[in-house]
Amino acid sequence: MAINKESNSFTFGFAIALVVVIGVVLALLSEGLKPYKEKNVRVKKQLDILSAMMDVEKEGITRENAEVEFKTYVNLDDALILDSKGNVKKGKEGKDAFDIDIKKEYRDKTLSEEDKNYPLFIAKDKSKKKRYIIPVVGKGLWGPIWGYICLDDDMKTIIGVSFDHKTETPGLGAEINKAFFMDRWKSSKISDEQGNFMKYEVVKDNSGAVKGDSKIDGITGGTITSKGVEEMVNRTLKIYATYFQNKKS
Amino acid sequence: MSTEKGSEPLFSKKNKKLITDPLTDNNPVTIQVLGICSALAITVQVNQAIVMSLSVLFVIIMGNLIVSLLRNMIPSRIRIIVQLLVVASLVIIVDQVLAAFLPDLSAKLSVFVGLIITNCIIMGRLEAFAMGNKPWPSILDGLGNGLGYGAILIIVAVFRELFGSGTLMGYSIFGNSLPGEESGLYTLGYQNNNLMILPPMALIITGIIIWVQRTRNKALIEEH
Numbered sequence: 293m294a295i296n297k298e299s300n301s302f303t304f305g306f307a308i309a310l311v312v313v314i315g316v317v318l319a320l321l322s323e324g325l326k327p328y329k330e331k332n333v334r335v336k337k338q339l340d341i342l343s344a345m346m347d348v349e350k351e352g353i354t355r356e357n358a359e360v361e362f363k364t365y366v367n368l369d370d371a372l373i374l375d376s377k378g379n380v381k382k383g384k385e386g387k388d389a390f391d392i393d394i395k396k397e398y399r400d401k402t403l404s405e406e407d408k409n410y411p412l413f414i415a416k417d418k419s420k421k422k423r424y425i426i427p428v429v430g431k432g433l434w435g436p437i438w439g440y441i442c443l444d445d446d447m448k449t450i451i452g453v454s455f456d457h458k459t460e461t462p463g464l465g466a467e468i469n470k471a472f473f474m475d476r477w478k479s480s481k482i483s484d485e486q487g488n489f490m491k492y493e494v495v496k497d498n499s500g501a502v503k504g505d506s507k508i509d510g511i512t513g514g515t516i517t518s519k520g521v522e523e524m525v526n527r528t529l530k531i532y533a534t535y536f537q538n539k540k541s
Numbered sequence: 542m543s544t545e546k547g548s549e550p551l552f553s554k555k556n557k558k559l560i561t562d563p564l565t566d567n568n569p570v571t572i573q574v575l576g577i578c579s580a581l582a583i584t585v586q587v588n589q590a591i592v593m594s595l596s597v598l599f600v601i602i603m604g605n606l607i608v609s610l611l612r613n614m615i616p617s618r619i620r621i622i623v624q625l626l627v628v629a630s631l632v633i634i635v636d637q638v639l640a641a642f643l644p645d646l647s648a649k650l651s652v653f654v655g656l657i658i659t660n661c662i663i664m665g666r667l668e669a670f671a672m673g674n675k676p677w678p679s680i681l682d683g684l685g686n687g688l689g690y691g692a693i694l695i696i697v698a699v700f701r702e703l704f705g706s707g708t709l710m711g712y713s714i715f716g717n718s719l720p721g722e723e724s725g726l727y728t729l730g731y732q733n734n735n736l737m738i739l740p741p742m743a744l745i746i747t748g749i750i751i752w753v754q755r756t757r758n759k760a761l762i763e764e765h
Contacts, residue, residue: 303616308625314630321637328641462585463738
C-alpha cells in the first residue's frame with residue numbers, strides 16, 4: 293500500500309474523518325428522535341400531574357392515552373401563574389403554565405426570587421369537583437426531587453401527592469415515589485381556619501404521625517431525602533397558601 | 542492474528558468456543574473480574590439488569606464489528622482514542638433510542654447507560670480481540686462476552702430483587718409487604734432484607750459466584 297498509515301498526516305486525516313462521520317451520524321439521530329423525546333417528557337409531566345389527583349393506573353391512563361385524558365381533567369386555560377409573594381403574575385397567560393420549567397428556574401442561581409414563576413393548575417376530578425394542583429421542586433441527597441400536590445376545593449386539604457426523584461438511593465430515599473409514603477400526606481391540611489400556612493414536619497420516629505396531621509413519618513434510611521421533601525413542600529406551599537388566603541378573604 | 546485464508550465454516554469449533562468460553566471458564570465478570578462497577582449498580586431489579594445487558598450486548602457487538610472492519614486502517618498511535626470514540630458513539634445511540642422509545646426504563650437506568658463507555662469489558666475486547674481479528678469472529682466474541690456479562694448481571698439481580706424487594710421483574714413473589722396489609726409470607730413475620738438492595742451485597746453475591754465457579758473447576762484458581 294502506498295499510504296503510510298503511521299505517518300502524522302494519515303493519523304490526523306483519519307482522526308478528523310472519523311470525528312466528522314460520527315458527528316454527522318449522532319446529530320442526525322438526535323434530530324430524528326427529538327419529537328419522540330419531547331413527547332415523552334410532556335406525557336410524563338401530564339401523568340405526574342394527574343397522579344397527584346387520582347390513581348392513574350386504576351383509571352387506565354397510560355402513556356398512550358395520557359394526552360387525551362389530561363385534557364378532560366385539566367383545563368389549561370384556567371391555570372394561573374403566581375409570583376413568589378402569592379399574587380397572580382401580570383402579563384402572563386395561564387395556559388403557558390404547563391410549559392414553565394420550574395426545575396430549571398429552581399436551579400438557576402441568577403434568577404431573582406421575583407422573576408420565578410409558580411404555576412397553579414386547576415382541574416376537575418371524575419365527579420367534576422374542583423381541584424388545585426401545585427408543582428413543587430427541591431433537592432434530595434444526590435439530585436433534584438420534584439412532585440405535584442393536589443388540594444381539595446377548600447384550598448387546604450391535600451387530596452394526594454405525587455413525588456419523584458432523579459437519583460435518590462434505591463430502597464431508601466428513592467422510596468419517596470412509592471405509594472406508602474405519598475399516602476401519608478393525604479387528608480392533611482396546609483393551612484388553619486384563618487388560612488395561615490401550617491408547616492409540615494417530616495419526623496423520624498413516627499411520633500404522633502397520625503394520618504391527616506402535619507407531621508409526616510419519614511423514610512428510614514432516607515433522612516436527607518425526607519428532609520428535602522419537607523423543605524420543598526414547606527417553601528412552595530407557603531406561597532400558594534398566601535394566594536389562597538387572599539382569594540378567600 | 543487469524544490469518545487462515547478461504548472458507549472457514551461460520552460456526553466452526555473455534556468460532557463456537559468464542560461464544561461459549563466467556564459464558565463459562567473465561568467469564569469477563571467472574572474470571573477476568575471486569576465490568577464489576579455496573580454489576581454493582583444496576584442489579585437491584587431484574588428488569589434493569591436485562592436492559593443493561595442488552596445495551597452492553599449491542600455496544601460490544603457493534604463496537605467489535607466496527608473496530609474489526611477498521612483494524613487495518615486505524616493508526617496504532619491513536620487506536621485507543623478511536624476505540625473510545627466508537628464505543629462512546631454507540632452508547633449515545635443506545636441512550637437516545639432508550640430515551641425515545643422506553644422512557645420509563647431510561648429514567649431508571651439514567652446515568653448507568655452513559656457509564657457503559659467506561660465498562661472495561663468493552664474496551665478490553667476491542668483492544669484484545671477486534672483489533673487483531675476478522676469481523677465475523679469479532680462479532681461472535683462480542684456476543685459471547687456480552688452474554689457472559691449479562692448472565693452474571695441477571696443472576697445477581699435475581700438474588701437481589703427476590704430477597705431485597707420480594708419481587709421478580711416487578712411481580713410480587715412472597716406476597717404483599719406493605720405494613721398493615723401484609724399477605725403471603727409476610728404474615729408469618731418474613732421481612733425483606735434491605736441489605737440486598739445496597740451495593741455491597743452485589744459484590745458479595747458476585748464473590749460467591751466466583752467462589753462456586755472456582756471450587757467446581759480447580760483449573761481456574763491462580764497459582765500465586
